[in-house]
Amino acid sequence: MTEIIAPTHPFDSAIDLTPAEDGVFAGHTSAAFANMVGPFGGITAATLLRAVQQHPDRLGDPLSLTVNYAGPVAEGAFEITARATRTNRTTQHWSLELTQAGVLTTTATAVFGIRRETWESTESEMPRVPAPDAVEPSPFPEFIAWARNYDMRFVEGAVPNEDSGENPDSTSTLWVRPTPARSLDYPALAALADVFFPRVFLRRGRYMPAGTVSLTVYFHGNPEALATQADEPLLGTARTGRFGNGYFDQSAELWGRDGALLATSHQLVYFKD
Amino acid sequence: MTEIIAPTHPFDSAIDLTPAEDGVFAGHTSAAFANMVGPFGGITAATLLRAVQQHPDRLGDPLSLTVNYAGPVAEGAFEITARATRTNRTTQHWSLELTQAGVLTTTATAVFGIRRETWESTESEMPRVPAPDAVEPSPFPEFIAWARNYDMRFVEGAVPNEDSGENPDSTSTLWVRPTPARSLDYPALAALADVFFPRVFLRRGRYMPAGTVSLTVYFHGNPEALATQADEPLLGTARTGRFGNGYFDQSAELWGRDGALLATSHQLVYFKD
Structure with missing residues (x-):
């Protein structure tokens, strides 16, 4: 009998953690998810969420996650410390820190919790766009490693190139799907919440130093809603409210093909023009 | 010679903290800012921000703040512990905990930082509404103590009463001004970010148990932009993207009369219908 071992998906390799002592997890950066400086912020967010999921005291599923990118993560090993700060009957609050050699x-x-059936209503409207197959993939520049893990098909607001001028609107809308394909789960959704390149690139029509300072993700989809998506593309849309004084906000929505609003996310981004 | 001592504004009394040992501040809940269960979430957010502002190591001004309401704050004394987790050249990251008798x-x-002049653009549009004087104040129900600290003039989406039916839209837009008048500063702005009653009340046309789980505020206004507002009313607008499984998100903007977008905020709210 031949045992068939499926190769680990690169995303799962990147967020893989080894539990050490109580609440401490050892991880390692993944070259496949490198950004220009340090790892893709989305993979760091996914890894932090994964730490809570793996913690033996974990209650329920992710409701919200806020990640503060305080300093660059260097290539190599890191440690995550996850501490349940308060456990209620149906919700649980977590504080996490990622360190490298003590820095x-x-x-x-993060807030985790047990969801229940209630009245529901999606008030935001899913953008009306062509089906994923009707949109051409538009690759990121080759030097951004992490983006090669996603098939991105921009309906509007693609990554600027040398001929792009300024754009009056900061909105990008795209179909996005992990490549190779992978079923949707909460860590994947957390990473996708950060898949939108900095809006200032689009407005100014060029690259410049920019990095997320703080990212918040609200998970609207329950586990069934996520499972329903399987490995289908999600529709993402992101825009900025205000740029100024070296910072801007960026808000995003992630939709399933079935019209389910799976996550909303917000971030504050540093830029240097 | 008679010394004239101005009475302390109730907001300043409510957020008043006494520095104890390193990074620990002692405070006390204020009856004037009580909500149905525990204090108004906005006053808790403002008090946490105030702790960082008072910390001798503090660098710059608030850029973002995330508050997780893990459990009810009882009437009485509390302690805030503020810890600078990382200080960079122009930004500083803080972790805070509020406890009562060790619970x-x-x-x-919070992220604080030093702002600098850059390219700027406000892409969100300020709602077009009548001037504050042309809108009638609409008081909150008398039993919500904290709301008596604000003059609120709803342009749309006022607090529902017995005759309100369901509303197809979750948007509230209002002029809001502290009463008595008080100059705008970052703690005041943090509190105002939570001044919007739970959007589910508006959609369902009635009250029900609801409470903020996590609140994030991005501060777009620099100190000069805040000072310019003096004690003038701000225009606030808030709406929800999705309600379901006992939770909903709520996003808000706070605008100066001069058209400055001063803060954007997002929260995840628990509800029981």
Whole structure:
């Protein structure tokens, strides 16, 4: 009998953690998810969420996650410390820190909880766009490693190139799907919440130093809603409210093909023009 | 010679903290800012921000704040512990905990920083509404103590009463001004970010148990932009993207009369219908 071992998906390799002592997890950066400086912020967010999921005291599923990118994560090993700060009947609050050789690079808080059936209503409207197959993939520049893990098909607001001028609107809308394909779960959704390149690139029509300072993700989809998506593309849309004084906000929505609003996310981004 | 001592504004009394040992501040809940269960979430957010502002190591001004309401704050004394987790050249990251007799009720993270002049653009549009004087004040129900600290003039989406039916839209837009008048500063702005009643009340046309789980505020206004507002009313607008499984998100903007977008905020709210 031949045992068939499926190769680990690169995303799962990147967020893989080894539980050490109580609440401490050992991880390692993944070259496949490198950004220009340090790892893709989305993979750091996913890894922090994964730490809570793996914690033996964990209650329920992710409701919200805030990640503060305090300093650059260097290539190599890191440690995540996850601490349940308060456990209620149906919700649980977590504080997390990511360190490298004792130096803090990232802090986070997360709320997990048990969802129940209630009245529901999606008030935001899913953008009306062509089906994913009707949109051409538009690759990121080759030097951004992490983006090669996603098939991105921009309906509007693609990554600027040398011929792009300024754009009056900061909105990008795209179909996005992990490549190779992978079923949707909460860590994947957390990473996708950060898949939108900095809006200032789009407005100014060029690259410049920019990095997320703080990212918040609200998880609207329950586990069934996520499972329903399987490995289908999600529709993402992101825009900025205000740029100024070296910072801007960026808000995003992630929709399933079935019209389910799976996550909303917000971030504050540093830029240097 | 008679010394004239101005009475302390109730907001300043409510957020008043006494520095104890390193990074620990002693405070006390204020009856004037009580909500149905525990204090108004906005006053807790403002008090946490105030702790960082008072910390001798503090660098710059608030850029973002996330507050996780883990458990109810009881009437009485509390302690805030503020810890600078990382200090960079122009930004500083903070982790905070609020406890009562050793029991954790609230966690928070904050990013402070030094702003500089850059390209700027406000892409969100300020709602077009009548001037504050042309809108009637619409008081909150008398039993919500904290709301008596604000003059609120709803342009749309006022607090529902017995005759309100369901509303197809979750948007509230209002002029809001502290009463008595008080100059705008960052703690005041943090509190105003939570001044919007739970959007589910508006959609369902009635009250029900609801409470903020996690609140994030991005501060777009620099100190000069805040000072310019003096004690003038701000225009606030808030709406929800999705309600379901006992939770909903709520996003808000706070605008100056001069058209400055001063803060954007997002929260995840628990509800029981």
